[in-house]
Amino acid sequence: MTTINAATYPIHFDEKAYNELTSLISKKNYSSIFILVDDNTLEHCYPRFMQLFATDKPIEVIQIDAGEIHKNIETCMGVWNVMTELGADRKSLLITLGGGVITDLGGFVASTFKRGIDFVNIPTTLLSMVDASVGGKTGVDLGVLKNQIGVFANPEMIVIDAEYLHTVSTREIRSGTAEIIKYGMTHDIRLFNEIKDNDQVNIVDLIHRSIEIKNEVVLEDPKEQDIRKVLNWGHTIGHGVESYFLENPKKEALTHGEAIAIGMVCEAYLSSEILGFPEEKVSEIKEAIIKIYGKIAIEKNDFKAILELMKHDKKNVAGEINFVLLKDYEDFKINCKASEELIKKSLAFYNA
Known part of the structure; x- marks a missing residue:
């Protein structure tokens, strides 16, 4: 390469x-x-x-x-x-x-x-x-x-x-695959399609393209003042979920990728509600994520604690939670806002 x-x-x-x-x-x-x-x-x-x-x-x-x-x-x-x-x-x-x-x-x-x-x-x-x-x-x-x-x-x-x-382990490979899926949804849908359409994908072939995408974004915005925020697609809710499962003794800790995968499903739901991201693509994302990562139980009683942890996300300004959301595949918008009620609905959507 x-x-x-x-x-x-x-x-x-x-x-x-x-x-x-x-x-x-x-x-x-x-x-x-x-x-x-x-x-x-x-x-x-x-x-x-x-x-x-x-x-x-x-x-x-x-x-x-x-x-x-x-x-x-x-x-x-x-x-x-x-x-x-x-x-x-x-x-x-x-x-x-x-x-x-x-x-x-x-x-x-x-x-x-x-x-x-x-x-x-x-x-x-x-x-x-x-x-x-x-x-x-x-x-x-x-x-x-x-x-x-x-x-x-x-x-x-x-x-x-x-x-x-x-x-x-296979679980760690799956964890890293979530970041490749992220690049696919935001920059090159071929990567997402390759993963969701094939049970045995050659991940090595996707590594070089994934690094190319990240490098292009970082070159444009090295200190994450603007466009680099797109690399946080799925991470705003995902990090909240990851932190919650890490601190809660009743939960089994998730890998980073497992949590980000949940975040992408939830943020696809937000994208549909806020930016009109097509509902059939929201369903496609949820189906693909659950097929790859299985279903993690997030109870309604967990929502409030996850939301509190999300308030510490580094993209937030003046206490407001900021999201990267999709208008379509390869078409995103940064610095989006969502109400707490809508965020809870997105977690319920993943759970449903």
């Missing part, structure tokens, strides 16, 4: 990407290299990485616990302390080897350590390949509130190696 050039960094693909990484390290003459992993990527991904990566620089591996519940400032403090103890300086490089938690948290750690050191993202899950690692967003959660603390900071390079997808 051909290299995609972002604003200040390249996105390289397949095994040749490791040669580019070696060249970068040689050119920038880093003093030391730190590799951030979690329990899973240390076991399943690190051996492949070391097989393909060559350097004479000293390497230190820093391991954190896997999972969204560890994506917080306490984990960052642990990593900063270890880097300090191991003698990291402003000429050190941090390589993130993992999924969305590792790339988000690792980028934030690097961009704030000694006021900023270089980092390289090597995403190992579908979600992090097509979304989390690309676009310069870094950060951590504040309690159950998603990505409340962070900065915009670009990596020096991104390495996309689809072989790492063999190390993740």
